[in-house]
Amino acid sequence: MTTEDRSLAALGLDDVPVERPLTYPGRPAPEPALLDGDELLRLDVRPLRLGGWSVADHPDRPPLDEALTALGRPVTGRRHPVVSVGSNSSPGQIAHKLTRLGIAATVPMVPLRVRGIGVGCSGHISPAGYVAGTPYIERTADSTLVVSWLESTQLRAIDGTEFPRYRRAVLPGDVFEMTMPSGERLGGAYIYFSVRGVLADADTRRPVPAGGDQSELLAGLLSRSARLRELLGPDPAGWTRRIRADEALRVRCTRILGEEGWVLPQTDFLPYADESAALWTYDDLPALDGSLPDLA
Template sequence: MPWPLPSSDQARLTLAKGYPYAAPAGSYLYRDGETRALDGGADAGLLRDRVPVIAHGSNRAPEQLHRKFSHLAGAASEIPVTRAVLADHDVVYSAHMTRYGAVSATLHTAPGTRVTVFVTWLSEAQLPRMHETELGLGNYGYGRMDDIALAIEGGPEISEAYAYLSVHGCLADPEAAALPVALAAVPAEDRVHRSLDQESALALLRDRHEPAAELDGMILSNIADTDKRRRLIKALQDTAVPWQVPGFELLQR
């Protein structure tokens, strides 16, 4: 099952507007809800026999990992998370709203852009749980990215990794409809897309699809009403920018 939503309106609004949540300044090891900095040399063995999955949205954040993996304890809960720079891509908004009211992230090709991401190194036992939280509602597909330039902090550049990408396409920029909108919370060099913070992205959805609504009310009603949220997602899909990630092979939905 996906992780439970908070019950109070204020907590729900904080969750929705806080996406993609705070991430450490560098690579870290998650364990039992706590983090410590990773040493690229001394901790290199922690990555062995693990699956590198690019975390371009909330999965980079310790608090989101805790929501998803709080049922694990001790060594079974350990997830090495390395900071990295992905060349020729950007982190942009997906053309959908999550069940917790945020506009979430996906990747899109962006020649010349270097975007900061994280890589969660998941064990074979942890990967099914991540699939459950990412694939369970049909918003993302899991696959392999080949022929990429992904520079791991304190480590090598790797050419292959895995990722969850939105099946809905990218949220279209109303000021440049053929382009997606980047996440302002995710640093990038030589970014070509306009960037917005989460609250501004939510306001964009409100202005397009429910202009008479107060922003908090729009967010809360879409969290509470699954059918309403599905209608919103369908409307967003109708104007979405088709995602472009050359070298991505879809493995599971």
């Protein structure tokens, strides 16, 4: 589409944490963009809904919906907005998850401002060996997170990578303010939350914020638990290598996280848990105020 090299490798966005666990959570999409296979094409933000933003790295700079139609993919209004707090913010991880299943990795990805959601660490160890992120409700939090706009087939595929360790919830926009770079406030979005709770400080019982450096996180857990050091030490590389090789060991060490008193049950998302088979899309969710600011 463009003469500039916009490949994930050239942009330094090709890490796949499920294959290289110490890179978790990977680098998030740094700006509004269209992931198209192994390329990430910039989007020009306009005072319109997402489908009207232009694809800046396309020679003709078409509106996003026109570009998606030309690729034979559903337009933005028929897609499902999904907010991520972990590796699903990473274009490399999303591309890997979809393409390995033979599903087109054509996904708009947009950083947006979200109020009321903190980012912590799940109370379990993933099969890949990392301790993944999970959201928790923190009414005073103000975070920048990535929303991906998934086709129904893509959403089912991502569901399969999250369940049963995560559940999907609906964030209503009148409770959790979600603001796009255009100024549009989303009426709602999906989010995955861990069913195994969130890592917390043993004394304060407050969630430990995710720091983004997986090696540092695992080294800290090893230093605080003789039982984990015995089973997974001496270092983060040893931790991930042993976990990936032994499912029973992963289950045992996940149990140790709770026995050490580090896991806070997470029930705040249960009222928002999505139990329906029907899935709503962007077209079902008009902007709350019905208008957008003039950004031209």
